[in-house]
Amino acid sequence: VSRPSAKRRVSPRTVQRRSDALSTARILEAAIDILDEGDEGALTFRALAARLATGSGAIYWHVAGKDDLLAMAADHVIAAVTTRVTKLSKPRDAIRTLAGGVFDAIEAHPWVGGQLSRDPWQNAVLRLLEAIGQCVQALGIPDEKQFHAASALMNFILGLAAQYAAQVRLRETDRSAVLAMTAARWMELDPGTYPFVRRVAAQLAEHDDREQFIAGIELILRGIQTGRSVS
Amino acid sequence: VSRPSAKRRVSPRTVQRRSDALSTARILEAAIDILDEGDEGALTFRALAARLATGSGAIYWHVAGKDDLLAMAADHVIAAVTTRVTKLSKPRDAIRTLAGGVFDAIEAHPWVGGQLSRDPWQNAVLRLLEAIGQCVQALGIPDEKQFHAASALMNFILGLAAQYAAQVRLRETDRSAVLAMTAARWMELDPGTYPFVRRVAAQLAEHDDREQFIAGIELILRGIQTGRSVS
DNA sequence: ACCTGAACACCGTTCAAGT
Protein backbone atom coordinates (compact mmCIF):
# COMPACT_ATOMS: atom_id res chain seq x y z
CA VAL A 1 0.00 0.00 0.00
CA SER A 2 2.58 2.58 1.02
CA ARG A 3 6.24 2.31 0.11
CA PRO A 4 8.30 4.12 2.73
CA SER A 5 11.27 1.86 1.86
CA ALA A 6 11.81 3.44 -1.56
CA LYS A 7 13.95 6.05 0.19
CA ARG A 8 17.40 6.01 -1.36
CA ARG A 9 19.63 5.92 1.68
CA VAL A 10 21.07 8.72 3.66
CA SER A 11 24.70 8.54 4.59
CA PRO A 12 27.28 5.88 3.50
CA ARG A 13 29.65 4.08 5.83
CA THR A 14 27.11 3.46 8.57
CA VAL A 15 26.40 -0.27 8.40
CA GLN A 16 22.69 -0.87 8.42
CA ARG A 17 21.28 -3.70 10.40
CA ARG A 18 19.73 -5.19 7.26
CA SER A 19 20.24 -4.49 3.61
CA ASP A 20 17.07 -2.42 3.64
CA ALA A 21 14.63 -1.22 6.20
CA LEU A 22 11.44 -3.01 7.05
CA SER A 23 8.44 -1.94 5.05
CA THR A 24 4.90 -3.08 4.41
CA ALA A 25 5.96 -4.21 0.96
CA ARG A 26 8.86 -6.33 2.23
CA ILE A 27 6.73 -7.85 4.95
CA LEU A 28 4.04 -8.69 2.42
CA GLU A 29 6.54 -10.29 0.09
CA ALA A 30 8.02 -12.40 2.87
CA ALA A 31 4.55 -13.42 4.03
CA ILE A 32 3.56 -14.57 0.54
CA ASP A 33 6.79 -16.55 0.24
CA ILE A 34 6.12 -18.31 3.52
CA LEU A 35 2.52 -19.02 2.56
CA ASP A 36 3.56 -20.41 -0.82
CA GLU A 37 6.26 -22.62 0.63
CA GLY A 38 4.27 -24.01 3.52
CA ASP A 39 0.57 -24.23 4.12
CA GLU A 40 -1.77 -21.77 5.73
CA GLY A 41 -0.48 -22.50 9.20
CA ALA A 42 3.13 -21.82 8.26
CA LEU A 43 2.62 -18.09 8.42
CA THR A 44 3.55 -17.15 11.93
CA PHE A 45 4.72 -13.83 13.24
CA ARG A 46 7.71 -15.64 14.68
CA ALA A 47 8.54 -17.27 11.34
CA LEU A 48 7.97 -14.00 9.57
CA ALA A 49 10.21 -12.14 12.00
CA ALA A 50 12.93 -14.75 11.60
CA ARG A 51 12.86 -14.50 7.81
CA LEU A 52 13.01 -10.73 8.01
CA ALA A 53 15.73 -10.86 10.66
CA THR A 54 13.79 -8.73 13.09
CA GLY A 55 11.69 -9.01 16.21
CA SER A 56 8.14 -10.22 15.97
CA GLY A 57 6.85 -6.98 17.41
CA ALA A 58 8.47 -4.87 14.70
CA ILE A 59 5.99 -6.16 12.17
CA TYR A 60 3.16 -4.49 14.05
CA TRP A 61 4.60 -1.13 13.26
CA HIS A 62 3.86 -1.68 9.57
CA VAL A 63 0.86 -3.99 9.65
CA ALA A 64 -2.23 -4.01 11.85
CA GLY A 65 -2.14 -7.74 12.60
CA LYS A 66 -2.36 -11.16 11.06
CA ASP A 67 -5.81 -10.68 9.52
CA ASP A 68 -4.67 -7.50 7.85
CA LEU A 69 -1.58 -9.20 6.51
CA LEU A 70 -3.55 -12.11 5.06
CA ALA A 71 -6.08 -9.79 3.45
CA MET A 72 -3.29 -7.77 1.85
CA ALA A 73 -1.56 -10.90 0.61
CA ALA A 74 -4.74 -12.24 -1.00
CA ASP A 75 -5.45 -8.85 -2.54
CA HIS A 76 -1.97 -8.82 -4.02
CA VAL A 77 -2.58 -12.15 -5.76
CA ILE A 78 -6.09 -11.35 -6.96
CA ALA A 79 -5.12 -7.92 -8.21
CA ALA A 80 -2.69 -9.60 -10.60
CA VAL A 81 -5.60 -11.58 -12.04
CA THR A 82 -8.16 -8.79 -12.40
CA THR A 83 -5.84 -6.16 -13.87
CA ARG A 84 -4.65 -8.65 -16.47
CA VAL A 85 -8.15 -9.53 -17.61
CA THR A 86 -10.40 -6.51 -17.69
CA LYS A 87 -9.61 -5.30 -21.19
CA LEU A 88 -10.91 -8.17 -23.31
CA SER A 89 -13.28 -7.60 -26.16
CA LYS A 90 -16.09 -10.13 -25.69
CA PRO A 91 -17.50 -9.95 -22.15
CA ARG A 92 -18.24 -13.67 -22.11
CA ASP A 93 -14.62 -14.43 -22.85
CA ALA A 94 -13.58 -11.94 -20.22
CA ILE A 95 -15.63 -13.76 -17.58
CA ARG A 96 -14.23 -17.10 -18.67
CA THR A 97 -10.68 -15.77 -18.50
CA LEU A 98 -11.35 -14.14 -15.17
CA ALA A 99 -12.72 -17.33 -13.66
CA GLY A 100 -9.86 -19.35 -15.08
CA GLY A 101 -7.42 -16.81 -13.73
CA VAL A 102 -8.86 -17.13 -10.25
CA PHE A 103 -8.66 -20.89 -10.52
CA ASP A 104 -5.03 -20.75 -11.55
CA ALA A 105 -4.19 -18.23 -8.86
CA ILE A 106 -5.69 -20.44 -6.18
CA GLU A 107 -3.90 -23.44 -7.61
CA ALA A 108 -0.59 -21.57 -7.46
CA HIS A 109 -1.33 -20.07 -4.04
CA PRO A 110 -3.74 -22.44 -2.28
CA TRP A 111 -3.90 -20.29 0.85
CA VAL A 112 -5.71 -17.64 -1.22
CA GLY A 113 -8.71 -19.98 -1.34
CA GLY A 114 -8.92 -20.07 2.42
CA GLN A 115 -8.47 -16.35 2.72
CA LEU A 116 -11.13 -15.45 0.15
CA SER A 117 -13.69 -17.48 1.99
CA ARG A 118 -12.82 -15.83 5.29
CA ASP A 119 -14.07 -12.31 4.74
CA PRO A 120 -16.47 -11.48 1.90
CA TRP A 121 -15.85 -7.78 2.09
CA GLN A 122 -12.12 -7.78 2.00
CA ASN A 123 -10.42 -5.92 -0.79
CA ALA A 124 -9.68 -8.99 -2.90
CA VAL A 125 -13.37 -9.93 -3.03
CA LEU A 126 -14.41 -6.38 -3.84
CA ARG A 127 -11.93 -6.35 -6.69
CA LEU A 128 -13.38 -9.56 -8.06
CA LEU A 129 -16.95 -8.34 -7.72
CA GLU A 130 -16.06 -5.19 -9.61
CA ALA A 131 -14.36 -7.10 -12.43
CA ILE A 132 -17.26 -9.52 -12.70
CA GLY A 133 -19.78 -6.71 -12.51
CA GLN A 134 -18.19 -4.82 -15.35
CA CYS A 135 -18.32 -7.93 -17.51
CA VAL A 136 -21.94 -8.56 -16.60
CA GLN A 137 -22.79 -5.01 -17.51
CA ALA A 138 -21.00 -5.37 -20.84
CA LEU A 139 -23.06 -8.49 -21.40
CA GLY A 140 -26.11 -6.29 -21.70
CA ILE A 141 -27.97 -7.54 -18.66
CA PRO A 142 -30.61 -5.03 -17.55
CA ASP A 143 -29.55 -2.82 -14.68
CA GLU A 144 -31.72 -4.30 -11.93
CA LYS A 145 -30.45 -7.81 -12.63
CA GLN A 146 -26.76 -7.02 -12.78
CA PHE A 147 -26.13 -7.17 -9.07
CA HIS A 148 -28.00 -10.41 -8.93
CA ALA A 149 -26.05 -11.99 -11.78
CA ALA A 150 -22.69 -10.76 -10.56
CA SER A 151 -23.25 -12.01 -7.06
CA ALA A 152 -24.27 -15.44 -8.35
CA LEU A 153 -21.02 -15.68 -10.25
CA MET A 154 -19.11 -14.32 -7.27
CA ASN A 155 -20.73 -16.84 -4.98
CA PHE A 156 -19.82 -19.67 -7.31
CA ILE A 157 -16.22 -18.52 -7.44
CA LEU A 158 -16.07 -18.29 -3.65
CA GLY A 159 -17.39 -21.84 -3.57
CA LEU A 160 -14.48 -22.93 -5.68
CA ALA A 161 -12.13 -21.05 -3.40
CA ALA A 162 -13.44 -22.82 -0.34
CA GLN A 163 -13.43 -26.21 -1.99
CA TYR A 164 -9.95 -25.85 -3.38
CA ALA A 165 -8.56 -24.51 -0.16
CA ALA A 166 -9.82 -27.49 1.73
CA GLN A 167 -8.71 -29.88 -0.95
CA VAL A 168 -5.14 -28.72 -0.69
CA ARG A 169 -5.22 -28.95 3.07
CA LEU A 170 -5.14 -32.74 2.69
CA ARG A 171 -2.38 -33.03 0.14
CA GLU A 172 1.30 -34.04 0.36
CA THR A 173 0.35 -36.74 -2.09
CA ASP A 174 -0.36 -35.37 -5.53
CA ARG A 175 -3.73 -34.41 -6.83
CA SER A 176 -4.75 -37.46 -8.84
CA ALA A 177 -3.75 -39.75 -5.99
CA VAL A 178 -6.01 -37.86 -3.62
CA LEU A 179 -8.88 -38.03 -6.10
CA ALA A 180 -8.33 -41.75 -6.60
CA MET A 181 -8.34 -42.26 -2.84
CA THR A 182 -11.52 -40.27 -2.42
CA ALA A 183 -13.17 -42.16 -5.26
CA ALA A 184 -12.20 -45.43 -3.60
CA ARG A 185 -13.64 -44.25 -0.30
CA TRP A 186 -16.87 -43.22 -2.04
CA MET A 187 -17.20 -46.65 -3.58
CA GLU A 188 -17.28 -48.18 -0.14
CA LEU A 189 -20.22 -46.09 1.06
CA ASP A 190 -23.51 -47.73 1.83
CA PRO A 191 -25.38 -48.16 -1.50
CA GLY A 192 -28.69 -47.62 0.26
CA THR A 193 -27.99 -44.15 1.59
CA TYR A 194 -25.38 -42.99 -0.93
CA PRO A 195 -26.51 -44.28 -4.34
CA PHE A 196 -25.66 -41.09 -6.22
CA VAL A 197 -22.25 -40.49 -4.73
CA ARG A 198 -21.29 -44.11 -5.38
CA ARG A 199 -22.40 -43.83 -8.97
CA VAL A 200 -20.34 -40.71 -9.70
CA ALA A 201 -17.28 -41.94 -7.84
CA ALA A 202 -15.83 -43.27 -11.08
CA GLN A 203 -16.20 -39.89 -12.78
CA LEU A 204 -14.49 -38.18 -9.87
CA ALA A 205 -11.18 -39.91 -10.50
CA GLU A 206 -10.98 -38.87 -14.13
CA HIS A 207 -12.54 -35.43 -13.99
CA ASP A 208 -10.69 -32.19 -14.57
CA ASP A 209 -11.34 -29.68 -11.78
CA ARG A 210 -10.58 -26.66 -13.88
CA GLU A 211 -12.73 -27.79 -16.76
CA GLN A 212 -15.60 -28.57 -14.42
CA PHE A 213 -15.31 -25.18 -12.79
CA ILE A 214 -15.34 -23.28 -16.08
CA ALA A 215 -18.27 -25.38 -17.21
CA GLY A 216 -20.08 -24.31 -14.06
CA ILE A 217 -19.47 -20.68 -14.93
CA GLU A 218 -20.79 -21.41 -18.41
CA LEU A 219 -23.89 -22.88 -16.84
CA ILE A 220 -24.57 -19.80 -14.76
CA LEU A 221 -24.02 -17.54 -17.75
CA ARG A 222 -26.52 -19.59 -19.69
CA GLY A 223 -28.95 -19.26 -16.83
CA ILE A 224 -28.43 -15.51 -16.68
CA GLN A 225 -29.07 -15.00 -20.35
CA THR A 226 -31.93 -17.42 -20.57
CA GLY A 227 -33.54 -15.65 -17.66
CA ARG A 228 -33.24 -12.37 -19.49
CA SER A 229 -35.22 -13.48 -22.49
CA VAL A 230 -37.69 -15.72 -20.65
CA SER A 231 -38.72 -14.01 -17.43
CA VAL B 1 -29.95 -23.90 25.47
CA SER B 2 -29.80 -27.37 26.97
CA ARG B 3 -30.82 -28.26 30.46
CA PRO B 4 -28.60 -31.14 31.57
CA SER B 5 -29.46 -30.38 35.15
CA ALA B 6 -33.00 -31.55 34.55
CA LYS B 7 -31.85 -35.14 35.07
CA ARG B 8 -33.81 -36.54 37.97
CA ARG B 9 -31.00 -38.23 39.94
CA VAL B 10 -30.31 -41.90 40.31
CA SER B 11 -29.62 -43.24 43.74
CA PRO B 12 -29.64 -41.12 46.81
CA ARG B 13 -26.72 -40.85 49.12
CA THR B 14 -23.97 -41.67 46.58
CA VAL B 15 -23.06 -38.36 45.04
CA GLN B 16 -22.01 -38.88 41.44
CA ARG B 17 -19.39 -36.74 39.85
CA ARG B 18 -21.82 -35.94 37.06
CA SER B 19 -25.39 -36.90 36.47
CA ASP B 20 -24.37 -39.17 33.59
CA ALA B 21 -21.16 -40.46 32.06
CA LEU B 22 -19.32 -38.75 29.27
CA SER B 23 -20.20 -39.90 25.77
CA THR B 24 -19.63 -38.78 22.22
CA ALA B 25 -23.26 -37.70 22.03
CA ARG B 26 -23.07 -35.55 25.16
CA ILE B 27 -19.81 -33.98 24.04
CA LEU B 28 -21.31 -33.21 20.65
CA GLU B 29 -24.36 -31.62 22.22
CA ALA B 30 -22.25 -29.47 24.50
CA ALA B 31 -20.02 -28.46 21.60
CA ILE B 32 -22.99 -27.38 19.49
CA ASP B 33 -24.37 -25.38 22.41
CA ILE B 34 -21.08 -23.56 22.85
CA LEU B 35 -20.80 -22.89 19.12
CA ASP B 36 -24.35 -21.56 18.96
CA GLU B 37 -23.91 -19.29 21.97
CA GLY B 38 -20.53 -17.89 21.02
CA ASP B 39 -18.74 -17.67 17.75
CA GLU B 40 -16.42 -20.14 16.10
CA GLY B 41 -13.60 -19.32 18.46
CA ALA B 42 -15.65 -20.00 21.57
CA LEU B 43 -15.31 -23.75 21.18
CA THR B 44 -12.29 -24.58 23.25
CA PHE B 45 -11.41 -27.88 24.83
CA ARG B 46 -11.07 -26.04 28.10
CA ALA B 47 -14.51 -24.42 27.74
CA LEU B 48 -15.95 -27.74 26.66
CA ALA B 49 -14.39 -29.54 29.61
CA ALA B 50 -15.69 -26.89 31.99
CA ARG B 51 -19.24 -27.22 30.66
CA LEU B 52 -19.05 -31.00 30.93
CA ALA B 53 -17.47 -30.78 34.37
CA THR B 54 -14.52 -32.90 33.40
CA GLY B 55 -10.88 -32.61 32.45
CA SER B 56 -9.94 -31.44 28.99
CA GLY B 57 -8.09 -34.68 28.33
CA ALA B 58 -11.17 -36.80 28.97
CA ILE B 59 -12.75 -35.56 25.75
CA TYR B 60 -10.01 -37.21 23.73
CA TRP B 61 -11.15 -40.60 24.86
CA HIS B 62 -14.42 -40.11 22.94
CA VAL B 63 -13.39 -37.83 20.11
CA ALA B 64 -10.27 -37.78 17.91
CA GLY B 65 -9.66 -34.04 18.21
CA LYS B 66 -11.08 -30.66 17.44
CA ASP B 67 -11.37 -31.19 13.68
CA ASP B 68 -13.28 -34.39 14.25
CA LEU B 69 -15.59 -32.67 16.69
CA LEU B 70 -16.34 -29.81 14.32
CA ALA B 71 -17.01 -32.18 11.43
CA MET B 72 -19.42 -34.19 13.57
CA ALA B 73 -21.19 -31.05 14.73
CA ALA B 74 -21.66 -29.78 11.18
CA ASP B 75 -22.85 -33.20 10.05
CA HIS B 76 -25.40 -33.20 12.83
CA VAL B 77 -26.87 -29.90 11.64
CA ILE B 78 -26.81 -30.77 7.93
CA ALA B 79 -28.31 -34.20 8.48
CA ALA B 80 -31.37 -32.52 9.95
CA VAL B 81 -31.78 -30.61 6.69
CA THR B 82 -31.25 -33.42 4.22
CA THR B 83 -33.39 -36.04 5.93
CA ARG B 84 -36.25 -33.58 6.16
CA VAL B 85 -36.18 -32.77 2.48
CA THR B 86 -35.49 -35.80 0.36
CA LYS B 87 -39.03 -37.05 0.00
CA LEU B 88 -40.62 -34.23 -1.98
CA SER B 89 -42.53 -34.84 -5.18
CA LYS B 90 -41.16 -32.35 -7.71
CA PRO B 91 -37.35 -32.49 -7.88
CA ARG B 92 -37.09 -28.78 -8.61
CA ASP B 93 -39.02 -28.00 -5.44
CA ALA B 94 -36.83 -30.44 -3.56
CA ILE B 95 -33.68 -28.61 -4.64
CA ARG B 96 -35.20 -25.28 -3.72
CA THR B 97 -36.21 -26.57 -0.31
CA LEU B 98 -32.83 -28.16 0.19
CA ALA B 99 -30.98 -24.96 -0.64
CA GLY B 100 -33.30 -22.93 1.55
CA GLY B 101 -32.81 -25.44 4.34
CA VAL B 102 -29.04 -25.08 4.15
CA PHE B 103 -29.42 -21.31 4.19
CA ASP B 104 -31.61 -21.43 7.27
CA ALA B 105 -29.32 -23.91 8.99
CA ILE B 106 -26.32 -21.68 8.43
CA GLU B 107 -28.29 -18.68 9.61
CA ALA B 108 -29.24 -20.50 12.80
CA HIS B 109 -25.76 -21.96 13.25
CA PRO B 110 -23.32 -19.59 11.55
CA TRP B 111 -20.29 -21.70 12.48
CA VAL B 112 -21.60 -24.40 10.11
CA GLY B 113 -20.74 -22.11 7.21
CA GLY B 114 -17.13 -21.96 8.25
CA GLN B 115 -16.95 -25.67 8.85
CA LEU B 116 -18.50 -26.63 5.49
CA SER B 117 -15.91 -24.61 3.65
CA ARG B 118 -13.09 -26.19 5.60
CA ASP B 119 -13.13 -29.75 4.29
CA PRO B 120 -15.01 -30.64 1.10
CA TRP B 121 -14.99 -34.34 1.79
CA GLN B 122 -16.34 -34.29 5.27
CA ASN B 123 -19.52 -36.16 5.98
CA ALA B 124 -21.77 -33.12 5.93
CA VAL B 125 -20.70 -32.23 2.40
CA LEU B 126 -21.08 -35.79 1.20
CA ARG B 127 -24.59 -35.81 2.60
CA LEU B 128 -25.44 -32.64 0.71
CA LEU B 129 -23.92 -33.90 -2.51
CA GLU B 130 -25.96 -37.06 -2.27
CA ALA B 131 -29.19 -35.19 -1.64
CA ILE B 132 -28.52 -32.80 -4.50
CA GLY B 133 -27.47 -35.63 -6.77
CA GLN B 134 -30.67 -37.53 -6.17
CA CYS B 135 -32.69 -34.45 -7.08
CA VAL B 136 -30.61 -33.85 -10.20
CA GLN B 137 -31.18 -37.43 -11.25
CA ALA B 138 -34.90 -37.08 -10.69
CA LEU B 139 -34.76 -33.99 -12.84
CA GLY B 140 -34.03 -36.23 -15.81
CA ILE B 141 -30.53 -34.95 -16.56
CA PRO B 142 -28.59 -37.47 -18.65
CA ASP B 143 -26.20 -39.64 -16.67
CA GLU B 144 -22.92 -38.14 -17.81
CA LYS B 145 -24.03 -34.64 -16.89
CA GLN B 146 -25.41 -35.41 -13.46
CA PHE B 147 -22.11 -35.20 -11.63
CA HIS B 148 -21.40 -31.98 -13.37
CA ALA B 149 -24.74 -30.42 -12.52
CA ALA B 150 -24.70 -31.61 -8.93
CA SER B 151 -21.22 -30.31 -8.30
CA ALA B 152 -22.12 -26.90 -9.75
CA LEU B 153 -25.02 -26.67 -7.31
CA MET B 154 -22.83 -27.96 -4.50
CA ASN B 155 -20.15 -25.43 -5.30
CA PHE B 156 -22.68 -22.63 -5.26
CA ILE B 157 -23.99 -23.73 -1.89
CA LEU B 158 -20.47 -23.91 -0.48
CA GLY B 159 -19.99 -20.38 -1.76
CA LEU B 160 -22.95 -19.29 0.29
CA ALA B 161 -21.56 -21.10 3.29
CA ALA B 162 -18.25 -19.31 3.04
CA GLN B 163 -19.85 -15.96 2.46
CA TYR B 164 -22.31 -16.27 5.27
CA ALA B 165 -19.73 -17.55 7.69
CA ALA B 166 -17.54 -14.56 7.09
CA GLN B 167 -20.48 -12.19 7.22
CA VAL B 168 -21.40 -13.32 10.67
CA ARG B 169 -17.83 -13.03 11.86
CA LEU B 170 -18.29 -9.26 11.77
CA ARG B 171 -21.62 -8.98 13.51
CA GLU B 172 -22.69 -7.95 17.00
CA THR B 173 -24.67 -5.28 15.26
CA ASP B 174 -27.68 -6.69 13.49
CA ARG B 175 -27.77 -7.68 9.89
CA SER B 176 -29.35 -4.67 8.22
CA ALA B 177 -27.02 -2.34 10.08
CA VAL B 178 -24.00 -4.23 8.77
CA LEU B 179 -25.39 -4.13 5.24
CA ALA B 180 -26.08 -0.41 5.53
CA MET B 181 -22.54 0.14 6.76
CA THR B 182 -21.07 -1.86 3.93
CA ALA B 183 -23.21 -0.04 1.41
CA ALA B 184 -21.99 3.25 2.83
CA ARG B 185 -18.39 2.11 2.57
CA TRP B 186 -18.95 1.03 -1.03
CA MET B 187 -20.33 4.42 -1.92
CA GLU B 188 -17.05 6.00 -0.85
CA LEU B 189 -14.93 3.92 -3.19
CA ASP B 190 -13.12 5.55 -6.08
CA PRO B 191 -15.65 5.92 -8.94
CA GLY B 192 -12.90 5.36 -11.48
CA THR B 193 -11.84 1.92 -10.32
CA TYR B 194 -15.05 0.73 -8.69
CA PRO B 195 -17.91 1.96 -10.89
CA PHE B 196 -19.92 -1.24 -10.68
CA VAL B 197 -19.65 -1.79 -6.95
CA ARG B 198 -20.62 1.82 -6.33
CA ARG B 199 -23.62 1.49 -8.56
CA VAL B 200 -24.98 -1.61 -6.82
CA ALA B 201 -24.26 -0.32 -3.32
CA ALA B 202 -27.81 0.98 -3.08
CA GLN B 203 -29.26 -2.42 -3.94
CA LEU B 204 -27.07 -4.08 -1.32
CA ALA B 205 -28.77 -2.32 1.55
CA GLU B 206 -32.26 -3.41 0.55
CA HIS B 207 -31.56 -6.85 -0.83
CA ASP B 208 -32.68 -10.12 0.77
CA ASP B 209 -29.81 -12.58 1.10
CA ARG B 210 -32.01 -15.62 1.17
CA GLU B 211 -34.03 -14.56 -1.83
CA GLN B 212 -30.88 -13.79 -3.76
CA PHE B 213 -29.40 -17.14 -2.90
CA ILE B 214 -32.46 -19.08 -3.99
CA ALA B 215 -32.59 -17.02 -7.17
CA GLY B 216 -29.00 -18.06 -7.82
CA ILE B 217 -29.98 -21.71 -7.47
CA GLU B 218 -32.81 -21.05 -9.89
CA LEU B 219 -30.33 -19.58 -12.32
CA ILE B 220 -28.12 -22.64 -12.22
CA LEU B 221 -31.10 -24.93 -12.66
CA ARG B 222 -32.11 -22.94 -15.71
CA GLY B 223 -28.59 -23.26 -17.06
CA ILE B 224 -28.59 -27.00 -16.44
CA GLN B 225 -31.86 -27.54 -18.25
CA THR B 226 -31.15 -25.15 -21.07
CA GLY B 227 -27.84 -26.91 -21.60
CA ARG B 228 -29.68 -30.19 -21.90
CA SER B 229 -31.84 -29.07 -24.79
CA VAL B 230 -29.30 -26.82 -26.49
CA SER B 231 -25.87 -28.43 -26.34
C1' DA C 1 -12.35 -48.68 30.99
C1' DC C 2 -12.60 -44.18 31.81
C1' DC C 3 -11.27 -39.81 33.80
C1' DT C 4 -8.07 -36.00 35.71
C1' DG C 5 -5.35 -31.98 35.17
C1' DA C 6 -0.63 -30.52 35.02
C1' DA C 7 2.68 -30.06 31.40
C1' DC C 8 4.29 -29.29 26.60
C1' DA C 9 4.87 -26.85 22.61
C1' DC C 10 2.96 -23.77 20.46
C1' DC C 11 0.09 -19.22 19.07
C1' DG C 12 -1.01 -13.60 18.25
C1' DT C 13 -0.29 -9.46 20.45
C1' DT C 14 1.64 -5.99 23.72
C1' DC C 15 4.96 -3.07 25.61
C1' DA C 16 8.90 -1.33 28.21
C1' DA C 17 13.20 -0.57 26.69
C1' DG C 18 16.57 0.38 23.38
C1' DT C 19 18.71 3.07 19.03
Added chain:
DNA sequence: ACCTGAACACCGTTCAAGT
Protein backbone atom coordinates in the same frame (compact mmCIF):
# COMPACT_ATOMS: atom_id res chain seq x y z
C1' DA D 1 10.70 7.04 14.12
C1' DC D 2 11.61 2.52 14.19
C1' DC D 3 13.05 -1.82 16.17
C1' DT D 4 13.82 -5.56 19.90
C1' DG D 5 12.43 -9.55 22.33
C1' DA D 6 10.72 -10.94 26.76
C1' DA D 7 6.21 -11.40 28.69
C1' DC D 8 1.16 -12.22 28.64
C1' DA D 9 -2.75 -14.71 27.88
C1' DC D 10 -4.13 -17.85 25.43
C1' DC D 11 -4.43 -22.43 22.32
C1' DG D 12 -4.79 -28.11 21.11
C1' DT D 13 -2.91 -32.21 22.56
C1' DT D 14 -0.41 -35.59 25.50
C1' DC D 15 0.27 -38.45 29.28
C1' DA D 16 1.44 -40.15 33.90
C1' DA D 17 -1.42 -40.89 37.42
C1' DG D 18 -5.61 -41.86 39.49
C1' DT D 19 -10.40 -44.60 40.14
